[in-house]
Amino acid sequence: MLEIKNMNVHFGVIHALKGISLTVNDGEIVTLIGANGAGKTTTLRTISGLKKPTDGEILLNGRDITHTTAQERVKMGISHAPEGRRVFSTMTVLENLELGAYLRKDKENIPKDLKMVYEHFPILYDRRKQAAGTLSGGEQQMLAIGRALMGRPQILFLDEPSMGLAPLLVQEIFSIIRNINSTGTTILLVEQNASMALQIAHRAYVLETGSITLSGTGAELMQSDDIRKAYLGG
Amino acid sequence: MEQLIQQVVNGISLGSIYALIALGYTMVYGIIKLINFAHGDIYMLGAYIGYFCMTTLHLGFLPSLLIAMVLCTLVGITIEKIAYKPLRNAARIAVLITAIGVSLFIEYGTMFFVGAGVRSYPAMTGLMVQKISLGSTVITMQQILIVAVTVVLMTILQFIVKKTRIGKAMRAVSLDNDAAQLMGINVDTTISFTFALGSALAGAAGILVGVYYNSINPLMGIMPGLKAFVAAVLGGIGIIPGAMIGGYLIGIVEVFVSGYGYSMYRDAVVFAILILILIIKPAGIMGRNTREKV
Ligand SMILES: Nc1ncnc2c1ncn2[C@@H]1O[C@H](COP(=O)(O)OP(=O)(O)OP(=O)(O)O)[C@@H](O)[C@H]1O
Ligand SMILES: [Mg+2]
Numbered sequence: 447m448l449e450i451k452n453m454n455v456h457f458g459v460i461h462a463l464k465g466i467s468l469t470v471n472d473g474e475i476v477t478l479i480g481a482n483g484a485g486k487t488t489t490l491r492t493i494s495g496l497k498k499p500t501d502g503e504i505l506l507n508g509r510d511i512t513h514t515t516a517q518e519r520v521k522m523g524i525s526h527a528p529e530g531r532r533v534f535s536t537m538t539v540l541e542n543l544e545l546g547a548y549l550r551k552d553k554e555n556i557p558k559d560l561k562m563v564y565e566h567f568p569i570l571y572d573r574r575k576q577a578a579g580t581l582s583g584g585e586q587q588m589l590a591i592g593r594a595l596m597g598r599p600q601i602l603f604l605d606e607p608s609m610g611l612a613p614l615l616v617q618e619i620f621s622i623i624r625n626i627n628s629t630g631t632t633i634l635l636v637e638q639n640a641s642m643a644l645q646i647a648h649r650a651y652v653l654e655t656g657s658i659t660l661s662g663t664g665a666e667l668m669q670s671d672d673i674r675k676a677y678l679g680g
Numbered sequence: 681m682e683q684l685i686q687q688v689v690n691g692i693s694l695g696s697i698y699a700l701i702a703l704g705y706t707m708v709y710g711i712i713k714l715i716n717f718a719h720g721d722i723y724m725l726g727a728y729i730g731y732f733c734m735t736t737l738h739l740g741f742l743p744s745l746l747i748a749m750v751l752c753t754l755v756g757i758t759i760e761k762i763a764y765k766p767l768r769n770a771a772r773i774a775v776l777i778t779a780i781g782v783s784l785f786i787e788y789g790t791m792f793f794v795g796a797g798v799r800s801y802p803a804m805t806g807l808m809v810q811k812i813s814l815g816s817t818v819i820t821m822q823q824i825l826i827v828a829v830t831v832v833l834m835t836i837l838q839f840i841v842k843k844t845r846i847g848k849a850m851r852a853v854s855l856d857n858d859a860a861q862l863m864g865i866n867v868d869t870t871i872s873f874t875f876a877l878g879s880a881l882a883g884a885a886g887i888l889v890g891v892y893y894n895s896i897n898p899l900m901g902i903m904p905g906l907k908a909f910v911a912a913v914l915g916g917i918g919i920i921p922g923a924m925i926g927g928y929l930i931g932i933v934e935v936f937v938s939g940y941g942y943s944m945y946r947d948a949v950v951f952a953i954l955i956l957i958l959i960i961k962p963a964g965i966m967g968r969n970t971r972e973k974v
Contacts, residue, residue, distance in 0.1 A: 496858055515866075516861040516862065517864045517866050532856050536855060537848075537855070545865075
């Protein structure tokens with residue numbers, strides 16, 4: 447479904463991504479783990495079209511989308527729940543969710559998807575008329591994911607959905623991610639919480655200072671000594 | 681007491697003009713963080729377009745208003761495309777200096793075509809010269825016209841911003857440009873549209889002022905432009921209802937200061953308000969003291 451070939455990204459003189467390649471197949475959950483500043487967010491932002499790569503190729507369903515705009519990529523089925531939630535704070539929960547469906551032509555199906563989002567996150571239904579900025583951090587995270595789902599994506603990017611959440615809520619978010627995936631949405635998941643991410647991921651990549659140093663199935667990486675030392679606390 | 685009411689009536693009329701101009705300042709600031717110094721000049725162009733519609737073309741007020749709004753919209757969009765869009769990623773100071781350049785260009789360009797002299801709007805006739813007297817308070821038809829047009833335009837604006845797709849896109853872009861792009865919103869189109877709305881309102885303010893004060897000149901946009909900017913800051917820059925409130929407050933204050941015999945100080949008072957608000961509550965009346973976005 448998604449293929450990145452030899453992508454380089456610079457911020458001025460900073461070489462943030464050093465020729466990374468990765469693949470996400472239809473129906474998979476693929477996770478990208480790595481330390482702070484490794485380049486995980488940059489990877490997602492570049493694939494979404496918010497940041498231009500210096501070179502390399504981005505293919506979506508075999509089509510080269512490297513030079514398309516962010517808007518066109520949304521149209522082609524990429525949805526991105528960004529790092530730090532980034533909900534539209536003074537707009538209501540419902541307005542936020544509606545904006546997630548901004549480009550959709552099939553307006554008649556939107557109420558159905560709204561219902562689906564409310565089923566995943568019942569709290570959002572109770573809060574639907576409330577300004578998004580007044581939600582708790584966890585609720586905002588649910589809103590960010592719900593908003594991304596409203597685009598009916600073929601592939602969903604989640605950037606640290608568990609950041610700042612209480613352990614119980616982290617469990618819940620991960621089980622919802624698994625649910626979303628089981629209904630047919632492919633997911634590229636960026637996480638610091640490596641153990642949770644590796645548990646639900648079909649495959650995983652490890653990013654270290656801009657390069658992919660390891661990849662394999664979630665189970666394989668969980669067994670790897672290096673990974674256990676570096677990311678799983680022994 | 682009656683003098684007080686009269687001052688309020690006059691202040692609301694003047695305030696309507698400031699509010700209409702302030703809305704454009706605030707919307708453009710909200711979306712690209714630019715103080716568009718050329719905005720007062722769009723208002724001036726609106727006054728001239730209205731003037732030519734009513735004199736050369738002998739059109740009535742309403743068609744002239746619509747033409748002024750449409751042409752100002754086109755000018756606003758063009759300025760954004762030519763002058764500001766290429767600077768989208770430039771330093772803010774570069775864009776600000778460009779805005780001042782655009783402002784001077786419009787002022788002296790207009791002077792080149794229509795001369796530097798003052799021109800008078802055609803005298804109003806019929807219904808438009810009627811007055812309503814309530815005790816010793818006099819409300820002129822022109823004042824009613826100004827307030828009515830302003831209320832209608834603000835209602836339409838509120839509807840567009842709150843209810844329409846493009847209005848929601850405007851709010852989204854001004855809240856978070858990146859997140860808006862992730863929704864598939866075309867940021868360039870949205871910015872263009874914001875300039876269009878602001879310019880249309882400024883154009884309307886221009887023709888209203890022509891009708892109200894009669895005389896217009898190519899530099900007439902400078903002072904009201906600055907005062908409308910103060911109004912936008914007073915209300916909370918970037919906040920639409922704030923611009924409305926700020927506009928009316930500045931209008932009323934200015935009329936009171938002149939009305940009680942201090943007309944020499946009326947401009948100074950407005951700028952004193954700016955300094956005060958920046959010291960006391962920089963976020964403005966409607967503004968929350970938000971933390972800087974990271
Ligand atoms: N806008 C920017 N300007 C300059 N450098 C940047 C910018 N964004 C990211 N970087 C740099 O690129 C590198 C990768 O950053 P990125 O945000 O992608 O890391 P990350 O893996 O998501 O980290 P974290 O886990 O902390 O979110 C870092 O060295 C960072 O300083
Ligand atoms: Mg990150």
